[in-house]
Amino acid sequence: MSETPKIKHEPPKREKKIADNITVKLRKDILEIEIKPKRIKVKVKPESIKKAANFFKNKLNIDHVASVSGIDYPNDNEIEIVYHTGTYKHKDLSDLVIALAFRISRETPKTPSLTEIWPSTEFDERETYEMLGVIFEGHPKLEKLFLPEDWDDIPPLRKDFKNPRR
């Protein structure tokens, strides 16, 4: 992965403007930025996730997180975590979904929790914790949400999870 952010496809105007804004302000933290109509995906370094989130919230008016998704990549030995964010306050951007993605190591999956910045991530981070085993540091209540209390297998959404029923 290169140091300078690169842009895929020919981007639409409005999205490009926002992407440029992000690129200028977070130049050092961004690995890659992907633009599609109404969708922007910003890949950042894992250590600068809090900085990026703060920038999103304060400068771009991103006020809520739709979901926290975790994707397991056993071949790269990494887990990608994607925060899909959006805004209600900013009427013009209501159709825009900005994804904030970063990859962490599969063996020691640790990342700071974003619950302080976006309280709406609480349950999503808990779900990612139990489904992929990602530990969100600073989360107020990092416990099991959906899985049974006596779950003793590895997190089920990891690709090497062997389904006992299949």
Place this chain on the structure above:
Amino acid sequence: MVNGATSNVFTGKLNQILEYSAKAPLRYIINWGRIYSLWPVHLETACCSVEWGAVSGPRFDVERWGMLGAFGAMRQCDVLIILGTVNRKMAPRVKTIYDQMPEPRYVIAFGACSVSGGLYFDSYNVLPGVDTILPVDIYMSGCPPRPEQLLQALIMLQNKIRASKIRSKKYVRNTEN
């Protein structure tokens, strides 16, 4: 033999005599009462509860057979309808609820998921059918079953009860003798 549990000085062996002489008509009456008064427990385990709502609604109206809409406390209930998937977190709760119900009690497995796991047969968190933890009386296929199917299941259950014998000893659980 005369002992305190079966007879006493006032009634002698009257209980036993009554029990033997009145067995056949009594059985008919008791079974008739049970047939038309099946109260279900209010337990929703998954999405089939939508169709349960339709069954207790006006078009299918299960109250025609004396079955109330879902009933609050399981202490007064007779039927446990497993409305859909039972997963590993729900399974101990379902078992507890079944244990708390008074005898005689019946179980209807409503929908493919509660019969065999259904659409989720290969899920890591779903039981392969509720009969792994409970004795099931009636199985209903469908995902979700149509409301008419529950009416059919109800009539099947009624026929089952009608043919059953009354056994007074069956309900004694924790006795020494």
Place this chain on the structure above:
Amino acid sequence: MSELTVTVGPQHPGSGHFALIVKLDGDKIVEVIPDPGYVHRGDEKVSENKNYIQNIPHFERPAILDASNMLFPYVHAVEDLMKLEVPVRGQYIRVIMAELNRIISHLYYFAIYGIFVGHSTMFMWPVADREHFIDLAQMISGQRVGFAFLLPGGVRNDIPEAVKERANEACNYFEKRLIEYERIFMNNPIFEKRAKGMGILSKEDAIKLGVVGPTLRASGIKSDIRKDEPYAVYDKLDFEIPVSKDGDSWARAWIHIEEMRQSMSIIKQALKDIPSGPVKLNLRGQVRPPPGETFTRAESSRGAVSFYLISNGGMTPYRLRMITPSFRNLRAISHITKGLLLADLPPAFWSLDYWPVEADR
């Protein structure tokens, strides 16, 4: 500290498929801790083992009373990756089914709301009227609730001719019934006393918690994916989005009533404007998106439902995350029930239209 902890659910007439751990001080709620997971079936993992067509019935099971709306973002995601253009008639039929489903789902909402405030007639009436719309959906798709009607590339079959007449009949009948609902339920003085000013979710909190759907609109934010990011043919249809400023339980119920009115108007318009032509693309069973990822949204009856699909070009999805509205509204339960009385717990949390199966997936 004289705190009493009661567990409401999973076997409780006022909970459904999940549990609420309620801490009480006297009759006042100190804290409500939701305990979901009683219907968690591992949909996201299961979907990784099934191909794109087999997955269709899977994704409507989480909210089976809202089947077509749940499938909308899924088929969009597959179509987006495969670059498919759906025939216009197919899109119109999709919209008709989605709006029928919205009415069916909202009526179920009112049925359960009635039971939760002890109004048994309000359970029976919506369930009775729901059957009319189920009949319509059954005419179109052949199933009562789980239609599996939307496919990547269109819909499964064309609508029969008689639907138009029957739909108009049902809508005209139901418009009158809605007035009766308002009379017996919404404007009932006891219900007004119990719902107005109860379970308030302010505009700021709604934004902060990121809630969706009628809950969000009741808090005064005009947000609806059908308007914000028009999909299918929603940009060609004329409809309003009801918004309330109160943010209480009553406002949330009122939004549902108004949305049913709008849905009926959409169905009527769509049936009038529907062009002729094919209803689906002939994919010859080749539903196999190229590698890539996409994030699609649609407005289900409970709010925005989103699918995040990552394909590696295989027969099955590499990772498919479904973000359901109930899971997002789960965030609001402990927020709005704080400080209420125990008696208000079931009506307050049900006003969010929280469907546990959908939240647990």
Place this chain on the structure above:
Amino acid sequence: MSEIRTFPDFLKRSSIVLGVSVLFIIIIFGALIYTIPAVSNFKDVLLELIGINSLFFKIAVFPGYTWAALIATEIIWFERKFIAKMQLRVGPLYAGMVGGILQPIADVIKLVFKEMISPSKSDKLIFYSVPLLSSAIGASLLAVLPVSDGWLIMRSDVSMLIVFAVIGFVPISVLLAGWASNSKFPFIGALRGLHQMIAFEISMLIAALSVVILSGSLDLVNIVQAQSRIWFIVLMPIGAIVFFITLLAELERIPFDLPHAESEIVMGHQTEYSSMAFGSIQLGTYIRFYALSGIFTTLFLGGWYGPQFLPAGFEIINQIEWFTLKTLLVMVFIIILRGVNPRFRLDLLLKFGWSRLLILAFLNLFIAIFILQMGWFPFTGGI
């Protein structure tokens, strides 16, 4: 000794008690026969004791327990059927020949032969005595209920006070049930019941007091006789409304069914009761339903008197029929209210009870005094 599991088991275990009570009854009857002077023949004595004019017949059959139980069970059927019609349904249909009329009987049979469960840490004695207490409260109200001029079980100078004294036991039975169950939801339900009944009982008493002031008597028979020309509901509509609302609260009917609100606290104080224990609580509630509707008829609807404006042909309807008709109408009205109303909340209920109903009740009391002082009501003290 094994635990009591079913109702027949219960009967077996309690057969000693039954035997002793049968013995007592024989002794008492024997003593009565012995003490009655001028014993002409056995048939007369039997008629005296259990004939249609005897006290035994009145207590056991009409207007006593059997009659009330019959009305109670059939009102359950009627309620289910009527509510079903309001809700566009059919209701009970197949149990019994005519529209499922035997539905409550089926329920009772099933409940009798069901297993009896008591929670392991419950207070067994209190737990099993509450169903009996509940039935007893309902039944003892029947004692003073005047169905007609001559037909009542017991005439007392203070029969209205007896009614209120007996009603005072209801909160106690509710509290005992909740306490003895040793479970959370019954406990909350019991406390709710206690709150609700105490809040409404005072208004109820004051509303009834205005009737006493006008009629000048605490005797229910005199109260009815005072209404031979004009019913008290015409003179004191506010009092009638207050009494009716408090009646609903006392009977735990919707919209005041908070003590056993299903969606909130499962079944309230009845949650842990199974089998016939639950059945007799329900039966007691429905007998109380009948008895209190009868009290309302007595106090405000002119008891056994028909309306005065009716043409002559209606004289064939006798007093008992008028009373039953009016009582049933009151019951039907209460059932209709169940179909169209949601449930109240406790704080609203208490506010309503203490700040509205009490004031209205006092207002009504002043109206009654005013009417009396102005001499507009000349029939005080009966005719």
